Amino acid sequence: MKGIIDELKSELGSVTLVAVSKTKSNEDIMKVYDLGVRDFGENYVQELVSKMDTLPQDIKWHMIGHLQTNKVKELVKRNIYLIESVDSIKLAKEINKEAIKNNKVVNILIEVKISNDINKTGCSVEDLDYLINEANNLSNIKLLGLMCIAPLTDDEDKIRSSFKEMKKIKDKYKLELLSMGMSSDYRVAIEEGSNIVRIGTKIFGERNYNR
Ligand SMILES: *Cc1c(COP(=O)(O)O)cnc(C)c1O
Numbered sequence: 001m002k003g004i005i006d007e008l009k010s011e012l013g014s015v016t017l018v019a020v021s022k023t024k025s026n027e028d029i030m031k032v033y034d035l036g037v038r039d040f041g042e043n044y045v046q047e048l049v050s051k052m053d054t055l056p057q058d059i060k061w062h063m064i065g066h067l068q069t070n071k072v073k074e075l076v077k078r079n080i081y082l083i084e085s086v087d088s089i090k091l092a093k094e095i096n097k098e099a100i101k102n103n104k105v106v107n108i109l110i111e112v113k114i115s116n117d118i119n120k121t122g123c124s125v126e127d128l129d130y131l132i133n134e135a136n137n138l139s140n141i142k143l144l145g146l147m148c149i150a151p152l153t154d155d156e157d158k159i160r161s162s163f164k165e166m167k168k169i170k171d172k173y174k175l176e177l178l179s180m181g182m183s184s185d186y187r188v189a190i191e192e193g194s195n196i197v198r199i200g201t202k203i204f205g206e207r208n209y210n211r
Helices: 002-012 026-033 045-054 069-077 089-101 125-136 156-172 186-191
Strands: 016-020 039-042 060-063 080-086 106-113 141-148 177-179 196-199
Touching: 002 016, 026 045, 039 045, 045 060, 045 069, 069 080, 069 089, 080 089, 080 141, 089 106, 089 125, 089 141, 106 125, 125 141, 125 156, 141 156, 156 177, 156 186, 177 196, 186 196
Parallel strands: 016 039, 016 196, 039 060, 060 080, 080 106, 106 141, 141 177
Antiparallel strands: none
């Protein structure tokens, strides 16, 4: 594992590495933690919350999975570092409401559905303007940037053009963060201007969902 983390660190430079640890045990996470990684990403609230409650408090937790409004409270009352998967005004308002209750400001990214895949989550490019404006008007959330998942394809040109479009949108709204790139496409993402990559399989190996 040390070899992979060292390799990623030198390859990534100033790009933030988020180690995606969904389905992985606390022991596995601690191995990566002990190599100096502090940003971890999770998809499921229950799993995330139990890890937040047991693992070191200096971990910066990124919520990267689809988030239901009724689960927001659990994340906001704990120290969630960044919610990357905000895709509706309803969700943004709920996060804001809980943030006010807890007297804090919660950092968010808006997840963009960059490929026209009907199965994908995220805000459509058409609705983005509205969501960004609304999010910027909420007192206790801070919109820092955008996140996307590349289209599911082996066609690198398609993936690259999606990433290019994301970079354009990020620049248009003068946002700071752009979270794109996973194990199979992070190099392309960085070439196209990503500054956060979310890497699971390359670090931890394949996931087993029916443990
Ligand atoms: C699981 C997941 C990742 C990590 O994917 P790998 O291919 O294992 O690197 C990144 N982003 C999101 C949103 C994910 O759900």
